[in-house]
Amino acid sequence: MVTIYDIAEATGYSAPTVSKALNGLGSLSEKTRQKILDKATELGYEPNITARTLTTKKSNLIGVIYDDTGMNKGFSHPLFSPILTSFRDKVEAAGYDIIFLSRHFNMSYFSHANFRCIDGMIIINPATNNPADFDDFIKAKLPRVSTNSIFKDICTVITENEQGGFTAGEYFIKHGHKKIAYISAPVDGISSAPTERYEGFKTALKLHNLFDEELYEVCSSWDKQSAYEAFGRLIKRRKDITAVFTTSDQLAFGVYDYAHDHNIRIPEDISVIGFDDDFASEYVGLTTFIQNSTEIGNIAAQMMLDQIDGKTVPETIRCKAELIERRSVKTIKGFRLF
Template sequence: MITIYDIANATGVSAPTVSKALNGTGHLSEKTREFILKKAHEMGYEPNSAARSLATKRTYLIGVIYDDPGMQRGFSHPVFSVVLNKFKENVEAAGYDIIFLSCHTKMSYRAHAAFRSVEGIAIINAESRFSEELEDLGKVGIPCISTNAVIPGICTIISDNKKAGYKAAEYLVSMGHKKIGFLGAPNDSFFYASKERQEGFFQYLSEHNIPIDKDFCEDCEDWNVKAGQKGFEKLYNRHPDMTAVFAVSDLLALGILDYVHEHKIKIPDDLSIVGFDDDYISEYTNPRLTTFRQDSESIANLAADLLLQHVVGVPVPNKMIHIPCEFMERDSVQRR
């Protein structure tokens, strides 16, 4: 195995100088650094992460919590898969590796993080049934960042759900709709994106003196297509006269499309639909789904930046940071 001493002999510089070049530290000229790095590459040098950890007492490991119990999409999740990939690119470019943390064994998130000696944790998406475990992470002092769960003591970067809900109501009303349904999803103390989207939706109606009838609202049992189909069936049975519906995720909207197809309801002639997430399939439905696109890359970039700052001791804000969504107007809404 090639060592820094072999590279030192080959380049005629000292071993500490080689170390500085390989680790990007010290005051070396670019010419010297490039010369050493080129020689190391030619010699087939591979860094020894174990030795590096012993020398620096750092692991350069970032723990990632990623679960998807609701949508059941795993690594094909329309939002969080992009967040995960972009986050991974950012931290690896900074010299860190990621490792997934699990709470499905007897070991807690906190214990798993300690066992793997991670320097920080990114909570990309998580299960609400582990809320106590997540809250525990916010109390122990390990640098954490979240991109979905709103956890006390942990900075959360999240889409501006309330403004998107406001825009959905504004758009449907501007298209002449008066009887508008709202198809929501489960909420709890840490995960309340659906609630925020509903709050924004109701805020627009209230500000424009449009009566709010909560009988036009239905919360689905989950975030997937089947739940959307069942939830919409309940809503439609109560209000077959509604002309539009805002669904808080595209998968719920796809459930609506399944239901209306079975019952010969025409979209958008009989019913207009607005979704949320801009799932990859949304542009290929018939008609193409009007929806909101979350800025997953901006969420990931900011999450990586803040977490890496936190790891090296730079304080991060203990609050929610909202990232705007983009409205994607397509063909599933018709003017009345």
């Protein structure tokens, strides 16, 4: 195995100088650094990550928390997957690798992070409904960023959910709807999206004196079967609703399934708006919101790199979601758009 001492002998530089060049440290000239890197490649040098970590106290690893909590989407989630891709591209360009953190083998996320000696951590989607599981991360000085859940003292890059909810409410109202329902994903204390979208939606309806608390239903999970059941409870309780806004497209698909099974037409009988622009949304004609996942991932990566460099970062950064108009919202007959 080629060592830094072999490279030092071949180039005429000292071992500490070679180490600085290989680890991107020190104030070496570009010519010197490149000469050492070229010789390392020529000799077939492969870095000893464990030794480098012990020496520099850096692993060049960013931990990723990304679990599927009942969504049954895995790495195909329309928001989380692109966030991960853009985040990975940016941190890899800066010289970091990513490693997934799990809660398996009786290890907490925090224990796994310590075991891997990570330099930073991104929370994309955790497999827990208990915010206390992150108390250790909140107290630690480890660079951290979140892209779906809001934690005190952890930089969060997230969608403007309230604005999205407000826009959905206004959109229905502008199309003449007055009995407008909201089907929420679980309010579990981790993801803020269900509550924030509802708050924006509620604000829009209250401005027009149309808010009715009875037209609110919460799903037991994030999957479409839970939404199927929630919409069933809602429609049996209030047969006068003409429109429904759902926390996510998966929940909207549950509404579609129930409508199909009970001869309810979309949008003729019920208008629907979702959130996420899932892959199937275009094919069913669902009006929905697309979140700027690439921007979220890029900003999250920059916030991570800034923290690693010792810079102060904002506590929360919001990115706008865009309404995609398709065929799932009907204009009430006799109503004139304003």
